Every structure is written in C-alpha cells, then in structure tokens.
Amino acid sequence: MAKKEPGSAAMLVLALLKSREMYGYEIIEELARRSNNVFQYKEGTLYPLLHTLERERLVTAREAAAPSGRMRRYYAITRRGLRELEERRAEWSAYSAAVTAILAGA
C-alpha cells in the first residue's frame, strides 16, 4: 500500500491530480514548481508510487498521444482517491498542528 504517514508523497500526488489529470514527467515538474523546489524527488521513484495508487484504485490511467507523437500515460484521481486525499489531509492538519504546538512551546 502507498505509505500513509502524514505528508507522504502519495498525498502530494493525489492533491496534484485533484486539479487535473497529469502524466509522470508533468507531476514531477509540478511538484517542484509548486513547492519552490523543496520537493525534488528522484524522478524514477514516482512510478512505483503511481502504479501502487493505480493498483489501489485511487487513480486511473490512460494512454494518449502527446502533440509530439510520443505516447504518455495520464493519471486521474478517482472518487476513492478523493476520499483518501481528504483523510490524509485531515491527518496532516492534525499532525502539523501538533508539531507547531510543540515547537511553539520550545
């Protein structure tokens, strides 16, 4: 199963796919762009994650031709994926609030 710890890459990928479907290279670029390069993963590691999410039916995939003619595999979030995202978002909110509270008292 895709790792469930708060703030995991799975949650970030599901959050990106909530706005629109994307292919792998695009996901990597968007993660780096939106996080101001804080999240710069080894690009290959994205694919075991995407394939796991697909197997868990949190995302679906389809192949389509890019304008260049290259075949791309686009991923889209499912309803189950949306529910999972909301659960993880709630866990992250609780986690980050707890960390913030502890650091504030330090």
Add this chain to the structure above:
Amino acid sequence: MSTYEWLRQATAKIRFSPDREAVRRELAAHLEERVEAEKARGLPQREAEAAAAAAMGDPDVLAEELGRIHSPWWGYLWRASRAALALIALCTVWVAGHDLLDCVNGWSRPELPGRESVYADDYGIEKSVLDRWRPRGAKKLGGYRFTVPMAWVEQWEVAYEDEEGTEVREAFCGLTVCLRADTWRFWEPCSPSQYMILDNTAADSQGNRYVYDGQRTDCRSFFCRTWSQPFTTWYMVYLYLPGPEEPPEWVDIPVGCGGDAIRVDLRGEVVW
C-alpha cells in the same frame, strides 16, 4: 549511463512481459522529455542522457520496487482465465450449434387442414374433410397445458395391388384430434412415452373403444404422431371409424399413466 541501459536495468525485475513493456514505454517517454529538457539547457546528447538517467535515480532500487508491485501471478492468471473463457465460449458455441441444428431440424408442427374441404396429408393422400371443430377448454397435467386446436372427421381412399396384382381400392374414415401440450420448461418437453401411454384405450360417447394400433376386431384402433417445438409438443391422434357416421359427442384421449384422459368435446358448432 545511457538511457537505454538505465531502462533495461530499471525494468529487469518485472517478470510479466506485457507489464514490463508497458512500464518501459512509460519510463522511456519520461526519459525522452528529461533528455530534451537537458539539451534545451545546452547539454550535448550524450551528457543530456547521462543527466537524465541520473535524475531518474538508482535503476536497481527502482527495479526491486517495480518487480514487487508488478507481480507476474495476476498477469498469468488473467491470461489463463481469458484463454479458459475463450475455450469455454468456443465449446459452448460448438455444442449449442450442433444441438441447435438438431433442434431446428426437429422443430416442426403438424399441418392442419385449412378452409378447403379437400387437402393432401403428409403422405400426399387426398382427404375429404366432412366435419371440423375447434373444441374449447384446456386441461393441466403435470405442468403441461393441453388444448385441442382442432378435430375433424375425414375420409380418404387408398389404392394398392393385392397378391394377384389386382388393384384394390380401400376407403377409410377417421376422426383426427390435434392435441397441443404447452410448457415454459423448454428443457422438459412433453414426451409421448410420458403423456400418451399408448397401451391405453380411447373411448367415445357412443361406447366405442379404440386400442392403439390394434389388430383386434372387437374394437377400433387409433395411433398417434408427435411433433416437437421448444415449448410445445403437438399430438395428432387418429381414431379409425368404420365409415362416415354420426360423430360422437365426445372422445376421451388417454394421457399419462394415472388414468387421465383429455375429453374432446365435439358438441360445439361445426366450423369450416
């Protein structure tokens, strides 16, 4: 490391070949875009490929993860189940085709006389219809619904040569009763052996008895032919009469082995 070598190593642990090819295509597309991005920054082809491969990470680590995720067992099971389904479908079509052909060849219904008073039967014998009825009513027996679409009295002549070669013409007269047995259980059509026990006797309101295909002289004879369709079995019961005579008010046709009989009421209006 070249992108080709990186791809080869990264997909080496995916044992189910269709999955391996699909993952390879996906990773290759990613690498191509990365190489183009590196070349756009000014790197020559070789160095762009090396940079792209480095950006993808350790291919052996990735190979382990991809090999674990893409288990070959589901793929082989899917292939085996598709092959099994295709085989079952083929066998079903073959068997059904043969059975269907046999069924269709066996599907038929008797020819009932039309409006004409003279008609030719299945054997080509010209028969004259003297009286005709459409008896009402139905009887349920053992899950089958028996009705009588038509009954009629007819006469005909048969010519043949005797032992001395002399032509002999013999006149016959008979009461024909068409029975129909309907059921929704198409796999259990009404069978003559079950519902027309042929060692029973038929009887009429005039006290005459009819024995199946009998050679006896103390009573008359009858015999039966059947036609089968998926939901319907047709019976034609031929009761031989000595000659044109006043038809009986009713005839009891034996069915089943419990003494049941279908009473065919001939008191209704004669129908032409």
